[in-house]
Amino acid sequence: MAPGGVILECPATITSLEQQKTENDVRNCFTTFLMNSNGQADILLNRELHTSWLKRGLRSLPTNFAGLDASRPWFVYWISHALEVLDDYDESIWASKVASFLSQCQHPTGGFAGGPRQLSHLAPTYAAVSALVIAGSEAAYKAVDRETMYRFLMSMKSPHGGFKMHHEGETDMRGSYCALAVASMLHILTDELADGIPEYIRRCQTWEGGLAGEEGLEAHGGYSYCGLAALCIIGKAHALDLHAFLNWAARKQMAHEGGFQGRANKLVDSCYNFWLGGIFPLLHEAFRQKGEDVALPENHSWFAPSPLQTYGLLACQHAGGGLKDKPGKSADFYHTCYALSGLSVSQHGVDGATCVVGDPSNLLQKTDIYYNVLIEKAERKSAFFEKLPPLVVDGRQICGQEGEGALAGRRRALDQADRRV
Ligand SMILES: CC(C)=CCC/C(C)=C/CC/C(C)=C/COP(=O)(O)OP(=O)(O)O
Numbered sequence: 438m439a440p441g442g443v444i445l446e447c448p449a450t451i452t453s454l455e456q457q458k459t460e461n462d463v464r465n466c467f468t469t470f471l472m473n474s475n476g477q478a479d480i481l482l483n484r485e486l487h488t489s490w491l492k493r494g495l496r497s498l499p500t501n502f503a504g505l506d507a508s509r510p511w512f513v514y515w516i517s518h519a520l521e522v523l524d525d526y527d528e529s530i531w532a533s534k535v536a537s538f539l540s541q542c543q544h545p546t547g548g549f550a551g552g553p554r555q556l557s558h559l560a561p562t563y564a565a566v567s568a569l570v571i572a573g574s575e576a577a578y579k580a581v582d583r584e585t586m587y588r589f590l591m592s593m594k595s596p597h598g599g600f601k602m603h604h605e606g607e608t609d610m611r612g613s614y615c616a617l618a619v620a621s622m623l624h625i626l627t628d629e630l631a632d633g634i635p636e637y638i639r640r641c642q643t644w645e646g647g648l649a650g651e652e653g654l655e656a657h658g659g660y661s662y663c664g665l666a667a668l669c670i671i672g673k674a675h676a677l678d679l680h681a682f683l684n685w686a687a688r689k690q691m692a693h694e695g696g697f698q699g700r701a702n703k704l705v706d707s708c709y710n711f712w713l714g715g716i717f718p719l720l721h722e723a724f725r726q727k728g729e730d731v732a733l734p735e736n737h738s739w740f741a742p743s744p745l746q747t748y749g750l751l752a753c754q755h756a757g758g759g760l761k762d763k764p765g766k767s768a769d770f771y772h773t774c775y776a777l778s779g780l781s782v783s784q785h786g787v788d789g790a791t792c793v794v795g796d797p798s799n800l801l802q803k804t805d806i807y808y809n810v811l812i813e814k815a816e817r818k819s820a821f822f823e824k825l826p827p828l829v830v831d832g833r834q835i836c837g838q839e840g841e842g843a844l845a846g847r848r849r850a851l852d853q854a855d856r857r858v
């Protein structure tokens with residue numbers, strides 16, 4: 438037992454992924470916890486264990502992870518964001534190291550690849566730009582070549598709507614989010630970049646109410662976050678049936694475990710703390726953009742934050758550091774990042790009030806719901822990019838005060854006002 442609290446490693450070992458068994462395992466966790474503790478106050482986020490595990494990972498990144506050579510910017514982002522949410526990202530140590538490593542992953546023709554000397558891909562491009570925003574220094578911001586980035590993003594636009602993930606690659610909902618989030622973070626968001634995106638995302642809304650990765654497929658939490666966040670960034674969330682979306686998302690929180698499943702009939706998993714948990718504040722913003730009054734209290738989070746936090750803190754902390762998908766699994770950087778991001782979302786209500794399960798020290802830093810970097814980091818990068826001279830690409834001014842199109846104004850509004858959600 439940790440001093441002043443309980444860090445519970447689930448006693449049950451999961452031998453199969455059969456749903457009923459997993460639900461029982463998680464319930465066993467809760468029962469054991471309730472029998473051995475005095476209640477909620479004992480639930481403790483073991484910050485030091487997690488931060489030292491994360492820092493070991495970030496330090497060894499340039500040399501290790503050779504088997505995951507195509508995801509290196511992702512590892513930098515997952516670890517950096519987990520550390521900043523835990524209020525332990527030291528810019529004086531990490532900013533220059535992160536900028537120098539990620540520069541090696543930038544392709545001369547634009548965008549970032551999964552590793553040095555690889556082809557650019559939208560997913561590591563999003564991860565690299567987010568990690569540079571987290572690094573927070575001017576040198577880190579300047580590491581991105583915005584001119585080649587703009588050409589790369591435009592070259593990813595698919596004739597079928599949406600964005601391809603890479604040259605000759607698949608078009609799916611991740612592409613729309615990664616491209617528009619990157620353009621928005623770097624202040625190179627234009628009308629031509631967003632052209633056709635609302636129609637494309639609308640076509641991926643399924644009969645269930647959530648969004649599928651591609652037209653005709655099943656609604657899924659990960660793709661639903663991507664599509665809704667992309668639309669909120671460009672101010673076009675009203676392209677969707679928002680009531681159906683809310684109805685679907687609310688039903689993804691599971692009554693027994695408290696966590697979210699990603700899609701119908703699948704298992705609860707802590708990464709959906711964020712992919713599903715992040716949907717609700719976005720929906721608040723979406724209804725606001727639409728100017729529509731929903732028949733639910735405006736300050737209501739529309740999901741249950743306490744059971745979600747209880748699942749994350751009680752069932753998903755790993756005794757060796759980091760967070761895991763569910764009891765019986767190992768910790769990994771992806772689940773640590775998104776389990777913590779979702780805990781943060783559920784602690785900071787849409788009305789500005791906080792809700793913290795367990796020890797008050799469990800409160801995390803507040804994350805920006807559009808990019809999933811800290812709010813302060815999103816504001817800091819805006820102050821920097823806002824002051825840059827107009828960017829001209831192939832003889833056309835794509836940002837700056839003149840000739841920039843409606844979306845740059847939208848991006849400015851996003852910077853100034855919408856951080857409330
Ligand atoms: C920014 C960015 C690139 C976001 C990615 C969003 C995201 C998590 C998409 C979902 C990916 C996917 C196919 C999950 C299903 O896996 P599974 O079948 O193992 O999981 P499940 O059983 O929970 O559905």
Ligand SMILES: [Zn+2]
Nearest residue numbers: 706707708762
């Ligand atoms: Zn997961």
